[in-house]
Amino acid sequence: MTDQFDDEEIILSELPDDELVDQMHDDLYDGLAEEITEGTQILLDRGWSAQQVLTEALVGGMAVVGIDFRDGVLFVPEVLMAANAMKAGMAKLKPLLVETGVKPAGKMVIGTVKGDIHDIGKNLVGMMMEGAGFEVIDLGINIDADTYIEAIEEHQADFLGMSALLTTTMPYMKVVIDQMKEKGIRDKYKVLVGGAPLNEEFGQAVGADAYCRDAATAVDAARELLAATG
Amino acid sequence: MKAKVLVIACGAIARELVRISKLNHWDHIKFKCLPPELHNTPDRIPGAVKDMIEQNTGEYQKIFAAYADCGTGGGLDKVLEEYGVERIPGAHCYEFYAGSDSFHELSEDEPGSFYLTDFLVRHFERLVVKGLWIDRFPQLIPGYFGNYKRLVYLAQTDSEQLQAMARQQAALLKLEYCYRLYGDEPLAHILEPALEQ
Numbered sequence: 001m002t003d004q005f006d007d008e009e010i011i012l013s014e015l016p017d018d019e020l021v022d023q024m025h026d027d028l029y030d031g032l033a034e035e036i037t038e039g040t041q042i043l044l045d046r047g048w049s050a051q052q053v054l055t056e057a058l059v060g061g062m063a064v065v066g067i068d069f070r071d072g073v074l075f076v077p078e079v080l081m082a083a084n085a086m087k088a089g090m091a092k093l094k095p096l097l098v099e100t101g102v103k104p105a106g107k108m109v110i111g112t113v114k115g116d117i118h119d120i121g122k123n124l125v126g127m128m129m130e131g132a133g134f135e136v137i138d139l140g141i142n143i144d145a146d147t148y149i150e151a152i153e154e155h156q157a158d159f160l161g162m163s164a165l166l167t168t169t170m171p172y173m174k175v176v177i178d179q180m181k182e183k184g185i186r187d188k189y190k191v192l193v194g195g196a197p198l199n200e201e202f203g204q205a206v207g208a209d210a211y212c213r214d215a216a217t218a219v220d221a222a223r224e225l226l227a228a229t230g
Numbered sequence: 231m232k233a234k235v236l237v238i239a240c241g242a243i244a245r246e247l248v249r250i251s252k253l254n255h256w257d258h259i260k261f262k263c264l265p266p267e268l269h270n271t272p273d274r275i276p277g278a279v280k281d282m283i284e285q286n287t288g289e290y291q292k293i294f295a296a297y298a299d300c301g302t303g304g305g306l307d308k309v310l311e312e313y314g315v316e317r318i319p320g321a322h323c324y325e326f327y328a329g330s331d332s333f334h335e336l337s338e339d340e341p342g343s344f345y346l347t348d349f350l351v352r353h354f355e356r357l358v359v360k361g362l363w364i365d366r367f368p369q370l371i372p373g374y375f376g377n378y379k380r381l382v383y384l385a386q387t388d389s390e391q392l393q394a395m396a397r398q399q400a401a402l403l404k405l406e407y408c409y410r411l412y413g414d415e416p417l418a419h420i421l422e423p424a425l426e427q
């Protein structure tokens with residue numbers, strides 16, 4: 001009986017909306033990019049707005065992935081597979097979101113600090129921030145202070161996000177913040193920092209506005225900081 | 231004769247430690263190793279080292295940790311400080327395999343360097359390919375290694391066989407191959423003063 005049930009093929013297009021969204025959460029969790037692309041298209045064809053698909057089907061699913069990663073239930077390969085699936089869905093939604101001209105919740109410049117080339121965590125943050133309605137300008141890896149500062153000024157960002165995976169590169173975050181202070185622009189921006197070797201204490205020591213232990217926390221921190229500044 | 235110094239070591243450097251110890255006649259040292267797989271979950275290293283220290287407290291005149299920070303973000307240092315245990319300086323085991331100056335030169339020359347040692351070349355299939363699920367999902371390779379430019383094999387032994395394996399591993403990850411033979415010298419040099427009685 002169980003085998004019969006397990007082998008039963010699920011036809012996404014035959015599922016009602018609520019079950020389809022639940023199924024997409026499962027498919028995201030399992031990193032099934034093709035199914036996510038298909039599910040996204042079905043919801044759009046049924047008249048859902050791109051924003052609604054993004055929020056309910058994709059971000060909702062990735063939030064579960066984020067929590068289980070934080071709690072040690074999921075590991076990096078599984079999160080990467082889930083992120084690839086979300087990216088596949090986003091590829092369909094992004095042009096529509098741009099077309100509809102929805103004003104972003106805020107703007108973030110993000111990058112991995114100088115000397116560091118690790119970007120898995122940073123990419124996840126970028127994806128979750130986009131999912132939450134923020135505009136993200138991703139500078140990439142090995143970013144020096146001048147590049148960060150030029151970018152936040154040019155894009156008039158609300159947030160600067162810095163990521164580091166190495167204990168040898170994380171002190172560079174302070175170099176960037178100090179340079180912002182020297183230029184007298186520190187208070188114009190909220191600085192979020194994150195990465196595996198960081199902690200709350202380090203975030204405070206370098207003078208960041210928030211330390212984000214994972215991608216979901218980064219979104220929450222950004223929302224809270226925005227709300228606090230009005 | 232009862233060993234007077236306990237070295238709690240990462241299993242990834244066990245072979246080298248035993249070799250260096252024999253060469254230097256460090257008969258007063260006893261080695262106990264923790265699984266090298268902990269490197270895939272560095273947050274578990276401090277707890278594992280702490281347990282090992284507690285199990286052996288009072289048994290030795292001195293305990294030393296043959297670990298660098300190894301991705302614990304200072305977590306290992308907090309544990310070691312609590313028990314007055316020293317460790318190998320530096321951020322990574324690659325650093326003590328190459329020697330600090332040489333390693334920093336390599337890193338500055340190309341930040342996108344992915345390092346392998348004899349141990350990692352030998353166990354690449356288990357720790358890297360299977361550990362990161364590349365065997366099941368080769369599409370994950372760009373996500374992990376897309377920003378790396380070269381694979382640097384920091385060799386402890388001059389082995390044609392290991393070099394051939396490392397070359398293949400670089401090709402699998404689509405990275406330029408780079409070979410540096412350091413032998414055991416840098417590690418022995420770091421350990422010697424730390425293991426004095």
